[in-house]
Amino acid sequence: MKNFKGNGTNVPLTAPYAVTSGGGFLVGSLFAVASAAAALGEIVAGATRGVFDLAKATGEAWTVGAKIYWDNTNKRCTTTASGNTLIGVALATAASGDTVGTVRLGIVA
Numbered sequence: 001m002k003n004f005k006g007n008g009t010n011v012p013l014t015a016p017y018a019v020t021s022g023g024g025f026l027v028g029s030l031f032a033v034a035s036a037a038a039a040l041g042e043i044v045a046g047a048t049r050g051v052f053d054l055a056k057a058t059g060e061a062w063t064v065g066a067k068i069y070w071d072n073t074n075k076r077c078t079t080t081a082s083g084n085t086l087i088g089v090a091l092a093t094a095a096s097g098d099t100v101g102t103v104r105l106g107i108v109a
Helices: none
Strands: 010-014 024-027 030-034 043-047 050-055 067-071 076-078 085-090 100-105
Touching: 010 024, 010 030, 024 050, 030 050, 050 076
Parallel strands: none
Antiparallel strands: 010 043, 024 030, 030 043, 050 100, 067 076, 067 085, 085 100
């Protein structure tokens, strides 16, 4: 089909702040994981689908299948919905003291 543009898994995005390779970032309502480090305003390929280990808020335990949100103020994942953006689900349990959690990005039921 001539109007197909791509699968949308890795898309070029403008970094809204300095991001590290593997770091999460939010552009409007679109969450992505940076494929490389990028300075503010640079174009970076962002993965919008897949399973990633991402920075996690401490003080909360995760269960498999829990909805995961992006806390754009603190640049980390959380189970707190209020004021945050839904990005996916937890694919592994995480203890409350853990600083990293495994997240499947994408559509959530």
